[in-house]
Amino acid sequence: MSFLFADTARATGFLPFVRENWLLLLPPILGFVGIYALLPRARQTKPLWGGALAAAGLITGGVFLVHSDAVLVERVLFCAFAGLALVAGVMMITQKNPVHAAMSFAMVVLSTCGLFLLQAAPFLMAATIIIYAGAIVVTFLFVIMLAQQDGATNADRLSREPFLASLAGCVLLVALVCILHKAHDTAKIDSVIVSFRQLSEAKNIAQVKRLFGEPSPGTTTPELVVRTHGVIANVDSPVQSDLNNIRHEWNRGDKARIEVIQKHAKNVHVYLEAKRRTTASLGLDDVPRKASTPGHFSPGKLPAENVTGLGRTLFTDYLIAVELAAALLLVATIGAIVIAGRRAEGLR
Amino acid sequence: MTPGTLESYLLVGAALFVLGLVGFLTRRNMIIMFLSAEMMLQGVAINLVAFAKFRGDLGGQVLVMFIHTVAACEAAIALALILLLFKRGKSLDVSLWQDLREADQDPIEDEGTPPEPPKPAEFQHLTPAGAEPAKKEAEKVSHA
Numbered sequence: 039m040s041f042l043f044a045d046t047a048r049a050t051g052f053l054p055f056v057r058e059n060w061l062l063l064l065p066p067i068l069g070f071v072g073i074y075a076l077l078p079r080a081r082q083t084k085p086l087w088g089g090a091l092a093a094a095g096l097i098t099g100g101v102f103l104v105h106s107d108a109v110l111v112e113r114v115l116f117c118a119f120a121g122l123a124l125v126a127g128v129m130m131i132t133q134k135n136p137v138h139a140a141m142s143f144a145m146v147v148l149s150t151c152g153l154f155l156l157q158a159a160p161f162l163m164a165a166t167i168i169i170y171a172g173a174i175v176v177t178f179l180f181v182i183m184l185a186q187q188d189g190a191t192n193a194d195r196l197s198r199e200p201f202l203a204s205l206a207g208c209v210l211l212v213a214l215v216c217i218l219h220k221a222h223d224t225a226k227i228d229s230v231i232v233s234f235r236q237l238s239e240a241k242n243i244a245q246v247k248r249l250f251g252e253p254s255p256g257t258t259t260p261e262l263v264v265r266t267h268g269v270i271a272n273v274d275s276p277v278q279s280d281l282n283n284i285r286h287e288w289n290r291g292d293k294a295r296i297e298v299i300q301k302h303a304k305n306v307h308v309y310l311e312a313k314r315r316t317t318a319s320l321g322l323d324d325v326p327r328k329a330s331t332p333g334h335f336s337p338g339k340l341p342a343e344n345v346t347g348l349g350r351t352l353f354t355d356y357l358i359a360v361e362l363a364a365a366l367l368l369v370a371t372i373g374a375i376v377i378a379g380r381r382a383e384g385l386r
Numbered sequence: 387m388t389p390g391t392l393e394s395y396l397l398v399g400a401a402l403f404v405l406g407l408v409g410f411l412t413r414r415n416m417i418i419m420f421l422s423a424e425m426m427l428q429g430v431a432i433n434l435v436a437f438a439k440f441r442g443d444l445g446g447q448v449l450v451m452f453i454h455t456v457a458a459c460e461a462a463i464a465l466a467l468i469l470l471l472f473k474r475g476k477s478l479d480v481s482l483w484q485d486l487r488e489a490d491q492d493p494i495e496d497e498g499t500p501p502e503p504p505k506p507a508e509f510q511h512l513t514p515a516g517a518e519p520a521k522k523e524a525e526k527v528s529h530a
Contacts, residue, residue, distance in 0.1 A: 070408075077412055080498020103394055120398045127402055127425055131409030136417050136478075143421045146402070150428050153395065157439040159447050166431075169454050174424070174461045178417060181465055185417075185472045193414040193479035196496045203411035207404045214400040218393055335442035344447075351444045352451070363455040370459030378466035 061102065062219060063212055069095030069128075070208035076132040077200040092128055096121060115156055123149035134194045136182050144175045158340040161348055231310050233262050237284075237303035243294055260288050266306065280305045395436035403429030414496070416468050416478045420461075427457055 056063065072092030076085060100117060126145035133139040147170040154163040197203075233249060240246050249262065263281050280302040287294040287302075341347045352360060402425055409422030431450045438446025468478065475482040484493050 073405075073408060099397075103397075116394065120394070123398065124401055124405070127405040130425065131405060131413065131418070131422060133418075136415055139418050139421060143425065146425055146428060150402075150432060153398065153432055154435050157395065157435045159435050159438070159450075162431075162435060162447055162450055165451065165454060169458060170424070174458070177461065177465060178421070181468060182417060184469070185478055191415075191477060191479065192499070193477065193481065194418075196414065196498055197412040198414055198494065198496055200412050203408050206411065207408035210407065211400060211404040214404070215397065218396055218400070221393075335444075339442050340439055340444065347444050348447055348451075351448050355445070356448050356452075359452060363452060366459055367455060370462050374462040374466040377463070378469050 059216065059219075062215055065095045065099035065102070066208055066211040066215060067095070068092070068098060070204045070211070071095075073128060073132065073207075074200055074204040076128070077197045077204070078132065078134050078195055079197060079200060080195075088132075096124055112156060115152065119149045119152035119156070123153070136194060137179065140175055140178050140182065144171045147171050147175070159344065161345045227310065230262070230266050231307065234266075234303050234307040234310060237262075238300050238307050240296065240300065240303075243296055246288070246294065246296065246299055260285065266310075277306045277309045392436055392440045396433055399429040399432035399436070401429070402426070402432065405429075414480050416471065416480055419480065420464050420468070424457060424461075427453055 069092050072088045072090070072095055075088030075091060100121065103117075123146050126142045126149060130139050130142035130146060133142060147166060151163040151166050154160075154166065237246065237249055240249070263285055266281060283302045284299055284306075287299050335341060406422045406424075406426035406429065409425065410419050413419055413422065431453055434446040434450050434453075436446075438444060471483065472478060481494070481496070487493070
């Protein structure tokens with residue numbers, strides 16, 4: 039989204055903030071106006087309008103997310119699962135029939151499992167499907183069957199303070215989105231990536247010069263290389279020799295070999311793209327971390343043996359927590375039996 | 387932000403969390419309120435899994451497993467409580483339990499609540515008088 043907000047000067051005050059970030063504010067506000075219209079009430083508007091508004095919010099949010107032309111399988115799957123999860127979530131909180139709400143919740147859980155799978159967590163995907171969709175939702179359906187045999191009641195037809203609640207949700211989401219946007223401002227690395235892509239596709243020295251400028255006795259390092267160093271902030275990075283070679287060729291002036299520059303620029307471009315996908319933002323790549331302990335791997339890379347790694351982490355680093363979880367499950371089971379097993383007064 | 391990066395997953399997690407929050411605040415059916423709370427947990431789980439991938443640290447996924455453990459306990463207790471409250475109040479409506487509010491708060495009346503049906507008129511009952519009719523032999527035996 040950062041291409042929309044290249045200007046880094048932060049405005050103060052409410053109205054300038056809205057004017058600067060209105061594209062960011064649009065999807066949450068549209069979505070929550072739609073949810074407000076969809077929530078069950080005494081004087082219900084047509085569900086078409088609310089649904090259209092909520093869908094508009096979702097689509098505008100998606101349009102801001104997708105600004106690159108490349109269609110990758112992961113992006114398509116992400117958009118599908120995320121959109122399905124949000125649509126099912128909206129349906130869950132706006133359904134009058136609790137059975138339909140429980141089915142929408144199952145849909146939310148299944149879409150979330152798809153997102154888990156995309157994030158290299160196949161064991162969690164299976165566990166979530168078994169626990170939530172398999173156990174919790176089915177138990178809930180049983181309770182609904184027991185408790186609500188005569189259809190929708192007054193409690194399902196009315197909602198409590200729909201306006202204030204959707205306003206609160208909208209404010210919270212806008213705050214989260216703005217913080218995320220500030221923390222993940224990728225404008226700097228994006229501009230460098232674009233420059234290197236142009237460089238790797240340059241046909242002749244004249245185009246390289248247009249990107250780099252003329253070498254002069256005062257400056258021996260092109261400005262682009264300086265900016266790249268500012269972005270990757272790591273002298274030992276694997277592209278250091280590529281950058282050195284580019285600088286060397288550039289200093290040769292008109293005798294520079296275009297194919298050498300192209301090759302090295304391509305290397306740098308690939309490296310920066312990968313870096314942007316994983317650790318470009320948040321500055322987390324500079325955090326010192328424990329190496330060579332189970333469960334710690336290089337950023338953006340998790341092992342293919344997910345269950346093995348998970349088990350090793352679970353029973354080394356988190357052993358006491360596992361024991362505590364077992365105790366918690368036992369206590370909860372006893373508690374549930376004690377609470378639900380109580381007969382109505384006078385029968386015992 | 388492009389789909390598939392860390393921030394897009396965080397956005398989806400935040401949106402699910404906020405949807406669950408709105409559902410919990412507005413709905414009056416206890417079961418839907420509970421499902422909304424579970425949806426907030428799902429949003430948090432997406433965040434944790436995305437950070438686990440981003441940092442290359444399985445601790446995030448382990449934390450999600452603990453969330454599942456606690457959510458299962460929570461579901462068991464909450465279902466037992468909902469059944470208990472349903473037995474007492476004959477309805478899943480949380481408004482029935484408004485007596486739990488603070489002493490100086492007025493009860494919340496939702497817009498559009500239909501008026502209470504009028505109670506059947508109470509008639510005076512005469513005090514029973516006269517001799518008690520004789521009971522049959524079999525009933526006497528069973529009572530004894």
